[in-house]
Amino acid sequence: MSLLTIENLRVEYRRGGKRIPAVRNVSFSLAPGESLGIAGESGSGKSTVALSLLRLLPESATVTADTLCFEGQEILSLAPGPLRALRGGPVGIVFQDPFSALNPVLTVGEQVEEVLELHGEGRSRARVLSLFGQVRLPDPAGVYGAYPHQLSGGQRQRACLAIAMAGRPKLLIADEPTTALDVTVQRDILNLLDDVRRELKMALLLVTHNVGLLSERTDRLAILYAGEMVEIGPTATVLGTPSHPYTQGLLKSLPRLSHTERRLPALPGQPPDPRDIPVGCPFRPRCPSAFAPCATEDPVLRPMKNPSVHAACHLYGVTP
């Protein structure tokens, strides 16, 4: 049974009287304990997808979906009380910038205790220290009494993870959790996320620019392009034998993928303006394999020869 099911997610922002369809027709599901990486260029809609799962988008956003279901609850129709209980409880979230996610005037220990209290566990120094141990913070007692500015960037991100873990999440959403950190610390934090989710059998949705970082650290990988999912499948298969020309282009520019960790490189050309998505395949102007149907038909995700991989490209059959 799946923990999270998303069918036909669509998010539209309004800006200056215009509608911006930032995410269109995104569907996927997550099993308990499974990890999914979401990668794509800047502006492809990664954060919009991640934030919509907890209804954390600004008021200018309209979110619709055939289903947006977590453990049998339809998130889009949740009342404010159950929605608050979901956030930071069964669904935890960590962001790119751990400094702005923490309260500068409270000690880190107090902040974790507040979350424990919010979720009905009561304040417990012992439980906070155990959470600090779980996220491998050195000197848990010292960190307990420290203010956020007294910690390093990596320690702050571990503290944010401890806060998320305090709610005993079944799903953790991590939106670029290492982008603001030194390269040497990035790997440690991702290894920690992977260890913790395995230990606790927690599902993980890991959003990143850095597709190389996902290798061997997520079960499946989804690639977004211009607000649509263009490929999804087991991470090793998508990285090893990509089906979609966009994924192929990204990976061609990533030499020695298994040995290096890099940001998604810029492919020649630009993604389309989300206010003006062309008819047909949105990748067509940049695609070396484009042919006639690509100008008129919007490709839909379909299973590839290896049916655990789905890609949206007319090379694998034109939608009638």
Ligand SMILES: Nc1ncnc2c1ncn2[C@@H]1O[C@H](COP(=O)(O)OP(=O)(O)OP(=O)(O)O)[C@@H](O)[C@H]1O
């Ligand atoms: N509050 C907003 N109002 C209007 N448009 C927005 C807003 N937030 C995001 N967008 C637009 O929605 C699209 C998707 O943005 P999103 O932040 O989800 O992309 P992303 O893949 O997370 O990018 P990045 O890698 O830069 O974080 C972009 O075109 C962006 O300009």
Ligand code: SF4
């Ligand atoms: S549908 Fe056409 S334009 Fe789009 S990726 Fe496939 S071949 Fe390229």
Ligand SMILES: [Mg+2]
């Ligand atoms: Mg983002």
